[in-house]
Amino acid sequence: MKELICIVCPKGCHLKVDEENGYSVTGNACPRGAEYGKKELTAPTRVITSTVKVRGAIYSRCPVKTAAPIPKGLIFAAMELLNDVELQAPVRVGDIVIEDICGTGIPFVAARDL
Amino acid sequence: MMNYDKHYEVVIVGGGPAGLAAAYSACRNGARKVLIIERDREVGGILNQCVHNGFGLHYFKEELTGPEYAGRFADMVKGTRADIMVDTMVLEITPEKIVKCASQQYGYQAIKADAIVLCMGCRERTRGAIEIPGDRSSGILTAGTAQRYVNIEGYMPGKKVVILGSGDIGLIMARRMTLEGAKVLAVVELCPYSNGLNRNIVQCLNDYNIPLYLSHTITNIIGKTRVEKVVISEVDGFTPIPGTEIEFECDTVLLSVGLIPENEISIRAGVDIDGRTRGAYVYENMQTSVEGIFASGNVVHVHDLVDFVTGESIRAGAAAAEYALGKRVGGRVINVVTKPGVNYTVPQKIRPDNIEKNVEIFFRTNKVRGNSVIRVKSDGNEIAKFKREHMAPGEMEKISIPKVLLDRCGDSLEISVEDAES
Numbered sequence: 001m002k003e004l005i006c007i008v009c010p011k012g013c014h015l016k017v018d019e020e021n022g023y024s025v026t027g028n029a030c031p032r033g034a035e036y037g038k039k040e041l042t043a044p045t046r047v048i049t050s051t052v053k054v055r056g057a058i059y060s061r062c063p064v065k066t067a068a069p070i071p072k073g074l075i076f077a078a079m080e081l082l083n084d085v086e087l088q089a090p091v092r093v094g095d096i097v098i099e100d101i102c103g104t105g106i107p108f109v110a111a112r113d114l
Numbered sequence: 115m116m117n118y119d120k121h122y123e124v125v126i127v128g129g130g131p132a133g134l135a136a137a138y139s140a141c142r143n144g145a146r147k148v149l150i151i152e153r154d155r156e157v158g159g160i161l162n163q164c165v166h167n168g169f170g171l172h173y174f175k176e177e178l179t180g181p182e183y184a185g186r187f188a189d190m191v192k193g194t195r196a197d198i199m200v201d202t203m204v205l206e207i208t209p210e211k212i213v214k215c216a217s218q219q220y221g222y223q224a225i226k227a228d229a230i231v232l233c234m235g236c237r238e239r240t241r242g243a244i245e246i247p248g249d250r251s252s253g254i255l256t257a258g259t260a261q262r263y264v265n266i267e268g269y270m271p272g273k274k275v276v277i278l279g280s281g282d283i284g285l286i287m288a289r290r291m292t293l294e295g296a297k298v299l300a301v302v303e304l305c306p307y308s309n310g311l312n313r314n315i316v317q318c319l320n321d322y323n324i325p326l327y328l329s330h331t332i333t334n335i336i337g338k339t340r341v342e343k344v345v346i347s348e349v350d351g352f353t354p355i356p357g358t359e360i361e362f363e364c365d366t367v368l369l370s371v372g373l374i375p376e377n378e379i380s381i382r383a384g385v386d387i388d389g390r391t392r393g394a395y396v397y398e399n400m401q402t403s404v405e406g407i408f409a410s411g412n413v414v415h416v417h418d419l420v421d422f423v424t425g426e427s428i429r430a431g432a433a434a435a436e437y438a439l440g441k442r443v444g445g446r447v448i449n450v451v452t453k454p455g456v457n458y459t460v461p462q463k464i465r466p467d468n469i470e471k472n473v474e475i476f477f478r479t480n481k482v483r484g485n486s487v488i489r490v491k492s493d494g495n496e497i498a499k500f501k502r503e504h505m506a507p508g509e510m511e512k513i514s515i516p517k518v519l520l521d522r523c524g525d526s527l528e529i530s531v532e533d534a535e536s
Contacts, residue, residue, distance in 0.1 A: 005312045009171045012312030014504065046317065049165045049179055050293060051265050058155065061268045063165040063181045072321070079293050093185055111165065112181035 004040055006033045017041055045069035052082050052097060054114055057089035063111040064097050074102050082108065089114055118212055118226040122149040122197075123438035124431070125213050125227035127204050127379065130159020131420045132411025132427040133233035134187040139431030140231070141194035144439055148196040149225065151215055153203045157191070158184030159235060160258070161420065163265045166286055168313070172421035183420060207383040211406055228438035231430050232380050232394070232402070232409035236373040236416055238283075244371050246278070248335030251342070257283040257370040261290065270294055272366025276344045277301045278332050280308040280315075281508075282418065284370025289318035291368075298324045299362045302346050304331045307482045309508040311418060332367070333359065341365050373416045383407060390458035391415040398464045398473050399443065400430035408434045415460050415476070418510050422476070426460075443468045448520060448527050453491075455479055455531030457507065464527065466520040474514050477529060482506045485534040488513060492523030501534065 006013040006028060015027045017037040025037035039045065047069050051061035070078060078101045085097055091114045098108040124140040126133045129152030140148045150157065161169070164180030171177055174186065191198070202217035213225045238256040253272055261283065263269040273296050277284045280303040288298045301319060306329045308315055319326055327346060333354050334345035344367060348358035375393040377385070385394045386403035393414035394402040400410050410430035411423040445467030450459045459477040479486075488500040490513070497519050505511065515527075 005316050007313035007317050009168075009313075012509075046321070047167050047177070048293075049167055051165060051268070053268070059266050059268075061266055063179060063265065065165075065167060065179055075293070093182060111179040112162075112185050 002041060004037055006036050008032045008036045044072045046072055046075060048075055048078055049111065050079060050082055052085040052087060054087040054089055054091060057091070057114040059114065062087055062091055062114050064108045065111050066101060066106055067109050068106045070101055070104055070106055074104065077102050078108070087114075118224040120149075120223065121147070121226045123147045123228045124149070124231065124434045125211075125225060125229075126150045126231045126233055126431075127207070127213070128152065128159070128233035128235060128411075128413070129154070129157035129198060129200070130233060130235050130411065131161055131184065131187065131423050132235065132413070132430075133157070133159070133231070134184070134191050135424040135427035136231040136233055136408075136410055136431035136434065137196040138187065138190050138194060139428040140435040140438075141191075141196055143432040143435035145435035146195060148194070148435075149227075150191070150196060150198045151202050151204055151213070151225075152198065152200045155201055157188050157198060157200065163258075163262045164286070165265045166290070169420050172419065173424050180420075187424075204379060207379055207407070209384045209404060228406065229434040230383075230407045231400075231427075231434045232377075232385070232407065232413050233411050233427065234376045234379065234413045236375045236412040238369070239372045239374060241369060243374075244369075246332050246335060248332075248345075249337050249341075251335060251337030251340055253337070253341035253365050254335065254367045255369070257281075257287040257368045260287055260366075260368050264290060264294060270296065271368075272296060272341075272364075274299060274362075274364040275366045275368060276332070276346075276362050276364050277368045277370060279303065279370035279372070280305075280310050280326060280328075281370045281372065282310040282314050284368065285310045285314040285318040287368055287370070288324050289322060292322045292324065296366075298322070299364055300325050300327055300346070302327045302330045302332060304349060304352070305329070307506065307508075311508065327360075330360075335367060341367055373412065375413045375416065377413060380407075380409065380413070385409070388458065388462060390452070391460065393460075395463065396461045397443075397447075398461050398468055399433035400426060400461070401433060401437070401443075406434075406437050408437075415458065418508065422510065446525070448523065448525055450475060451526050451528045452477070453528045453530035455483075455486075456529050459529060464520065466517060469517045469520060472514045472516045473520065474512055475529065476510055476512050478507050478510055479505045479531045480507060483531065483533060486531055487534050489530050489532065490515065491528045491530070492526060497523055505531065 023038040054062040161180035161184035347354035410427040
């Protein structure tokens with residue numbers, strides 16, 4: 001039995017995950033907690049947010065995020081990809097910044113208009 | 115009679131998440147002339163520098179970054195008739211509801227308001243506020259300032275970092291600095307528990323193996339020009355224990371040691387401030403002690419989640435619009451009284467005549483608790499109780515009291531928290 005704190009929402013439910021019984025989860029207040037508990041022990045993922053250089057805008061950085069959670073092990077490799085990116089304003093929220101993060105098929109997208 | 119340049123039904127001071135939601139709601143509730151006054155060059159407030167995700171799960175039912183959340187509300191406000199004045203600083207609000215402000219573009223202006231919503235948010239406590247001993251080296255800054263440098267200006271404040279305070283901003287910046295290549299040596303927390311959300315301990319510290327030193331504080335900062343070394347000590351309560359010192363060689367100290375509602379303007383307008391929250395005393399509809407002046411968001415009490423700021427501001431904006439259109443609220447006033455286990459409540463005053471179905475009361479407990487009971491009493495008689503499996507000062511609590519119970523209770527409502535009998 002493994003104890004986790006759910007990070008799906010700010011409520012932070014205290015989960016208990018039974019690794020020996022198909023990763024069944026207790027202590028979750030919603031179905032997403034059960035999904036998180038299982039995934040966290042089998043294939044943990046995170047949404048990564050950061051910023052990239054932008055030219056011609058009111059600020060010099062544009063916030064970006066992974067369009068979906070990526071495997072935890074790829075976090076620093078994903079960050080590395082952003083170092084060479086330079087956007088040109090205007091940028092629209094949702095614009096693709098990097099098409100495919102390390103073969104996951106998941107893109108980095110802009111997180112604001114600029 | 116005071117002269118003024120313009121007239122609005124509702125003037126909102128501050129264009130962060132509170133101000134945007136209040137403006138949106140004021141327009142939706144019948145106000146036709148609504149103005150937001152914002153001192154920065156765009157609306158959105160601190161959300162614009164909070165590039166991490168986790169915003170909006172309650173309000174939008176999806177997980178957004180700060181700039182996305184701000185962008186959605188800015189778009190919603192653009193779809194209303196509200197005017198926005200940016201780059202404009204409010205200097206003073208008079209009790210007669212004249213808002214005096216200044217900007218480069220228009221110079222000094224006096225704006226008459228029928229109703230005002232105070233949405234100035236809060237600011238960070240600094241090194242001076244908590245009197246950290248040591249050298250006055252460069253490299254000591256608040257976590258929010260560092261966040262602005264990194265996420266908006268594009269500067270890294272340092273390479274080897276010690277963070278004092280485990281509030282959410284400190285935790286978020288520990289992760290952010292790590293992702294940008296800095297080494298975060300320690301997050302140091304005076305209390306025996308973290309004041310941040312549990313999820314942030316997991317995804318900001320544990321994910322990156324950043325050590326959290328509970329019941330510790332910084333007892334010395336060493337560095338002639340730039341920070342060179344930080345000494346932390348274990349504490350017994352608030353007193354450092356000699357012999358427990360740990361030294362960290364670092365070049366940067368970030369402070370996440372609490373937020374203070376920014377109420378200088380409110381006080382000059384005659385608004386009464388609650389010493390517990392450092393924000394205005396408010397009624398159930400977020401009106402302050404001055405009729406027609408409302409307040410919402412972090413200027414009233416520091417929230418954990420922007421979604422709750424939005425909810426509160428929607429109520430404040432609606433009430434301000436109703437006031438501007440002539441509605442007056444009267445009747446009996448129930449005082450909400452904090453009893454053991456409860457640090458403060460918002461609202462502090464409830465007028466049952468102005469409650470439709472139920473009233474939501476927000477509060478914080480005074481320590482980390484397991485199974486607990488929240489008791490609501492009036493004149494010593496229990497009228498409601500609520501169970502919780504887990505409570506912490508870092509997590510705002512909410513209870514909902516039905517109008518029928520309010521109608522039956524006396525002039526005070528006492529709220530306490532105690533450990534449940536197992």
